[in-house]
Amino acid sequence: MRRVLALLAALQTGKAFTGDELATRLDVAPRTLRRDVDRLRSYGYPVQTQPGPGGYYRLSAGRAMPPLLLDDDEAIATLLGLATLASTGNASGGSIDDAATRAYGKVDQYLPKRLRPRAVALRASLDMTPTLAPSTSAETMSTLADAIAHRHVVTFDYIGAAGAATARRVEPHRQIHQHLRWYLLAWDTDKHDWRVFRTDRIANLHEQSRTFTLRPLPADTGIDYLRQGLNRYRQRVVVTIDAPVTAVADAFKYQDVELTAIAGDRSRAILMLDSWQWLLPSLAFLDVDFTIDEPATFRTACQRFGARLRQR
Numbered sequence: 001m002r003r004v005l006a007l008l009a010a011l012q013t014g015k016a017f018t019g020d021e022l023a024t025r026l027d028v029a030p031r032t033l034r035r036d037v038d039r040l041r042s043y044g045y046p047v048q049t050q051p052g053p054g055g056y057y058r059l060s061a062g063r064a065m066p067p068l069l070l071d072d073d074e075a076i077a078t079l080l081g082l083a084t085l086a087s088t089g090n091a092s093g094g095s096i097d098d099a100a101t102r103a104y105g106k107v108d109q110y111l112p113k114r115l116r117p118r119a120v121a122l123r124a125s126l127d128m129t130p131t132l133a134p135s136t137s138a139e140t141m142s143t144l145a146d147a148i149a150h151r152h153v154v155t156f157d158y159i160g161a162a163g164a165a166t167a168r169r170v171e172p173h174r175q176i177h178q179h180l181r182w183y184l185l186a187w188d189t190d191k192h193d194w195r196v197f198r199t200d201r202i203a204n205l206h207e208q209s210r211t212f213t214l215r216p217l218p219a220d221t222g223i224d225y226l227r228q229g230l231n232r233y234r235q236r237v238v239v240t241i242d243a244p245v246t247a248v249a250d251a252f253k254y255q256d257v258e259l260t261a262i263a264g265d266r267s268r269a270i271l272m273l274d275s276w277q278w279l280l281p282s283l284a285f286l287d288v289d290f291t292i293d294e295p296a297t298f299r300t301a302c303q304r305f306g307a308r309l310r311q312r
Contacts, residue, residue: 003028007036008059011047016056043070044112075115078107079122087128088180095135133180134200141175141199144184147207148172151214153189156205158197170195171212174222178230179256185222187215194218196226227256231272237279238293239269243286251282268293276301 006026010017017025023033037047037057046060070078082104089097108119147154155169170186177183182199219225241248245259248267252259255278258270273279276298283290292299 003032004036004039007033008040008045011040011045011057011059014059016050016058018056022057042112042114044114070111070115072115072118075111075119076122079104079119082107083123083126083128088131088133089135090132094137094139096138096141097135099138131180134198136182136199140202140205141182143205143207144172144175144199148174151211153208153210153212154186154205155208157203159201159203168195168197170197171215173215173217175199176222176226178223178226183222183226185217185225187212194225196229227272230256234272234274235295235298237269237271237273237295237298239271239279239283240291240293241267241269241283241286242289243267247286251286255282273298276305280305 003026007022010022010025019030019033023030026033026036028036037049040047048056048058048060050056050058082100085100086097086104089095104123108116108123111119144154146152151171153169154172155167158166158168160166169189170184171189172184172186174185175182176185176196184197184199184202186195186197187193188195217225219228240262242264243251244265245261245267248269249257249259252269252271255271260268260270262268271279279292279298279302292302
């Protein structure tokens, strides 16, 4: 694919190349060059060929936007990704989900001709359940991405969970996605500490010209640090379940769970929970035997609850 993109880049200069020139430029055999030209044509690119003495390869002019260079699987993945993103949020103007909705309706126009019927068929076959989640501004995420790339300080107004508004000046490091929420991991220059901000609560964002020195992250990844904060007041729970990992994953799909397959088609689940009650719905739907390995307080609480049920 990289070689085909290099061929496309050469042809998009508008120059006519002889076969020998292109083969030398791309460091390929003439036979490989002809195969790559045929591949570009299959994607819908109008490559003109003049055979014989004085022959050349040239890309036809007059194309406002060439088709995306995607194979079948990539085109399907692109459409499904846009459809999934479009179904998440509230479609407010300027949001990522709103942009995905618009892109989803037009992306097939820029696919190679042979993929357009499949894209149309795929779109017609889909029904997506809307999932309510905070919408995040596409402009905000783009500005943060630029600031992270160029190591620029940013300022913004932030609305906390309790509704209090504060002005922030931070060094942005990572954008994180977790449980249908986008977060910014940044070094707060006023607090002199790491902070995580919900991106949908950021307003009046401005990228400054002032640069900063990249700092080592406070955890292995931004997601690890976010989880540390979310799990600060939760307890680690380990459960051995007499069911395969696929079944347990489906039962705990709304939990941040770490699953491991163990002998006998069983699974070990590790979760961070506020209380033992959060275990019950998922385990009840599994309807299999299980053992709460830790903590002992959760195990005792569930045993008492089971005893109360037996008295009914």
